[in-house]
Amino acid sequence: MWRLNAVRHKAGRQGSDLEEFKFKRREHEKELRRARKDSQLVSKRLLLNDDEEEDGTMDTLASDQVVELFNIVRHGRDLVKKEADLRALRKALRSPSAHLILIKQPNSIAILVTNLCGPNPQCRLEAARCLHELSHSPHSEVDSLRLRQATPYLITFLSGQSPKFTELCLYTLGNMCPDSENVRDMLLAQGIIPALNNCIQIHRTNLAVVEAVGFTLSQLISANYVTERIIPAVLASGLIPRLLSVLTPDSQFGLGPVIECAWCLHYLACSNVDNGALVAQGTLLHCTSLLVTLGVAVAKGSIEEGIELLIWPLLRCVGNLLLSGPLGALQPQLNDSRLLAALCAFPQAFLQTHPALARESVWVLNNLTAAADSSVFCSALFYLNLVPALIQLLPFSHGINIMVLRVLGNIAHQGREYCLHLAQAGLLPALCATLKMADTEVVTFSLEVLGQLMASDPQLAEEFVKQSGLPVLEAIQYSNQETIRLRATHLLEHHLLPHCPVDTSASQ
Numbered sequence: 470m471w472r473l474n475a476v477r478h479k480a481g482r483q484g485s486d487l488e489e490f491k492f493k494r495r496e497h498e499k500e501l502r503r504a505r506k507d508s509q510l511v512s513k514r515l516l517l518n519d520d521e522e523e524d525g526t527m528d529t530l531a532s533d534q535v536v537e538l539f540n541i542v543r544h545g546r547d548l549v550k551k552e553a554d555l556r557a558l559r560k561a562l563r564s565p566s567a568h569l570i571l572i573k574q575p576n577s578i579a580i581l582v583t584n585l586c587g588p589n590p591q592c593r594l595e596a597a598r599c600l601h602e603l604s605h606s607p608h609s610e611v612d613s614l615r616l617r618q619a620t621p622y623l624i625t626f627l628s629g630q631s632p633k634f635t636e637l638c639l640y641t642l643g644n645m646c647p648d649s650e651n652v653r654d655m656l657l658a659q660g661i662i663p664a665l666n667n668c669i670q671i672h673r674t675n676l677a678v679v680e681a682v683g684f685t686l687s688q689l690i691s692a693n694y695v696t697e698r699i700i701p702a703v704l705a706s707g708l709i710p711r712l713l714s715v716l717t718p719d720s721q722f723g724l725g726p727v728i729e730c731a732w733c734l735h736y737l738a739c740s741n742v743d744n745g746a747l748v749a750q751g752t753l754l755h756c757t758s759l760l761v762t763l764g765v766a767v768a769k770g771s772i773e774e775g776i777e778l779l780i781w782p783l784l785r786c787v788g789n790l791l792l793s794g795p796l797g798a799l800q801p802q803l804n805d806s807r808l809l810a811a812l813c814a815f816p817q818a819f820l821q822t823h824p825a826l827a828r829e830s831v832w833v834l835n836n837l838t839a840a841a842d843s844s845v846f847c848s849a850l851f852y853l854n855l856v857p858a859l860i861q862l863l864p865f866s867h868g869i870n871i872m873v874l875r876v877l878g879n880i881a882h883q884g885r886e887y888c889l890h891l892a893q894a895g896l897l898p899a900l901c902a903t904l905k906m907a908d909t910e911v912v913t914f915s916l917e918v919l920g921q922l923m924a925s926d927p928q929l930a931e932e933f934v935k936q937s938g939l940p941v942l943e944a945i946q947y948s949n950q951e952t953i954r955l956r957a958t959h960l961l962e963h964h965l966l967p968h969c970p971v972d973t974s975a976s977q
Contacts, residue, residue, distance in 0.1 A: 513644045514684065515605045516637060529564040539571060543580050548589045555584060555595035562602035568611045571603070582618050597623075597637050604644035613645035613652040620645070624659050627668040635672060636681045643685035653689060657699055661689065662706050669711045676722045679715055683729025686712075690736045700742040709737075709747065713755045724779050731756070731782040738786045744793030753790045754802035756783050764811020767818045777823050780815060784826075788833040796840035806849050809834070813855045816862055816869065824867040831862070831872040838879035847880045847887060856880070856894040863899050870903060874914035881921035888925035896922070897929070897936050904941045909950050916945075916956040923964040930964045939965055 530538070538558045545551040561567045571577050584596035600619050603611055623638045642661065645652055665682055672678035686708070690699055703709075715730040734752055738744055747753070760783050763776065791799065812834045816827035837846045850856050859877065863870045877896065881888050896918075903915040923930040933939075942965065945957040 512688075513605050513647070514640050516601060516640055529566060530561045532570050535561050535567045535570045536574065539574050539577060539580075542584070543576075548587075548592060551584070552589065552591045552595060555592055555599065559595055559598045559602060562599055565607050568603055568606040568608055572611055572615055578615060578618050582622065585619060585622055594634055594637070597626075597634065597641065601637055601641040601644070604641045613648040616645060617652075617655060620656060621659050624656070624661050624664045627664045628671065630671075632672055632675045632678050635668060636678050639668070639678070639681035639685045643681070643688040646685065646688035647692070650692070653692070653699065656689065657702065661685075662699070662702050662708070666706045666708045666711065669708070673711070673714075676719055676726045680726040680729050683712070683715070683726060683733055687729060687732045687736060690733065690740070700737060700740045703737065704743055704746050709734075709750045709752065713751055716755050716759050718779070724773070724775060727759075728779045728782070731779060731786065735782040735786040735789075738789040741789070741793075744790055748790055748793055748799065748802065751802070753787065753799060756787050756790075757803060757805065757808050759783060760787065760811050761805050761807045764807065764814045768810070768814040772818060777819055777826050781826060781829065784815075784829045784833050788829070788836050791833070791836040791840075795842060796837075796846075797842045800845070803837075806853060809837070809846065809849055809855060810853055812837075813858045817858065820862070820865060820869075824865070824869060827862070827865075828868045828872055831859075831869060831876060834859075835872055835875045835879065838876055843879065844883050847883050850880065851887075851890050851894075856891065856896075860895055860899045863903050866908070870906075870911055871908075871914055874903070874911070874918055878914065878918045878921060881918055881925070885925040888922045888929060892922065892929050892932060897933050897938070901933075901936055901938050901941055904938075904945060909948075909953060912945065912948075912953055913950075913956070916953065916960065920956070920960055920964075923960065927964075934965060 535558075538554065538561055542551065542554045542558055545554055558571075562571065578600075581596050581599050584592050585600065587593060587596075600616060600623075603616060604613070620642065623642050626638045627635055629635055642656065646656065665686055669679055669682045672682075686703070690703060712730040712733055715726050718724055718727050734747070734756065738747060738752070760780070763780055763783075766772070767776070793799075796803075812830045815830040819826045837843060838850075850859075856877075859873050862873045877891060881891060900915050900919050903911050904919075906912060906915075919933070923933065939961075942957050942961050946954055946961070948954050948957070
């Protein structure tokens with residue numbers, strides 16, 4: 470399980486300190502999201518506090534010192550002193566070794582919960598911070614079931630007015646979500662989904678809290694086994710319009726809230742529970758609109774640091790939603806042709822730095838062009854002169870060329886006129902090159918596209934011969950892959966050889 474070292478609070482800084490603080494926070498968040506993107510793992514977050522940022526690293530306390538601290542908290546009566554004692558305990562818990570020591574003390578969690586619900590606001594905050602430290606524990610013994618006494622109160626506090634305290638409760642709950650199905654069921658029964666909906670409504674102008682809501686929800690819905698209970702509850706909760714309203718990057722705060730909400734939408738879409746409901750609430754429209762905006766910026770060379778971490782979940786969400794019904798029914802939310810331009814701009818911009826993102830972009834393009842009623846999108850690719858840019862991607866591996874060949878095959882499937890336009894765009898010499906590649910899957914798809922072109926018009930077979938394609942196919946006949954040999958032989962016998970000039974010099 471990936472655990473991020475820290476995500477710092479968003480408030481409480483001035484001037485250059487604030488800018489440095491924002492930069493460090495975004496660097497941490499970028500690593501977290503990259504881990505989630507690359508490995509599809511759950512992620513836990515740890516909020517640092519102002520005093521910890523000033524103190525730096527904390528010294529590890531001995532076992533008896535941790536026990537003594539806890540006993541002081543347990544028996545303390547003076548609220549002013551108890552606040553200091555709880556703060557000292559929370560700092561001690563910054564060391565993971567102290568987690569195991571604390572949970573072995575009788576009623577340790579109950580004592581923290583008592584202070585969490587006490588009359589002193591500062592004591593409540595410090596008790597919540599102690600629970601937050603435990604929720605981030607790397608030890609399996611400190612699982613969320615041990616903290617279940619606190620969850621009803623943490624959920625109730627989400628409707629509070631203190632953004633800082635609410636954010637702390639959200640990240641604590643979010644850390645607990647991935648631990649087990651039982652924990653998710655418990656949180657669901659305690660009303661976490663309506664609480665999240667209410668929370669994002671109350672704090673809709675506080676982007677730090679909105680980001681925390683997105684994180685907690687994504688942790689709640691990201692596991693494979695949540696679909697039967699949790700996803701329908703989320704879809705019916707009214708959360709979707711609130712998530713969609715966040716899909717506007719904030720120049721001052723950064724991309725954090727937008728990225729978290731985009732991941733939530735991705736997890737909902739890939740669950741395939743009721744993608745029709747997502748589409749009906751405008752999810753496809755909002756995600757494609759944001760992709761268009763990002764595509765325009767990327768095409769102009771305006772690539773913000775970490776922007777790929779937002780593009781990634783948006784692409785996955787759109788790609789999955791395109792499979793939710795007939796493409797014709799979705800076209801009202803896909804009526805901006807600049808989406809196609811964006812899907813071609815992303816591979817060009819991120820081909821070297823993030824090749825997998827380039828593949829994802831072409832995957833969405835494949836879903837747009839694969840449907841039975843996709844001719845309008847195939848035509849738009851020619852109208853916008855985007856096909857040459859796709860052909861230029863054929864030399865690149867990482868699955869990019871395979872996905873491009875799928876798109877080109879989808880276009881060729883539309884008929885003779887489309888095949889002729891593909892040839893005019895330079896596809897035949899490009900296929901001569903891909904047929905020589907060592908990747909058998911690339912060769913297989915290349916043969917399939919070539920077969921579609923030749924079957925559509927004999928002139929294209931003649932043109933392929935002029936491009937010196939005949940020796941390439943003859944060489945493929947010796948492949949150790951039977952499927953490839955058979956396809957190459959079929960193309961030679963039925964399409965190429967009839968158009969090859971007969972050499973009569975030997976008989977003369």
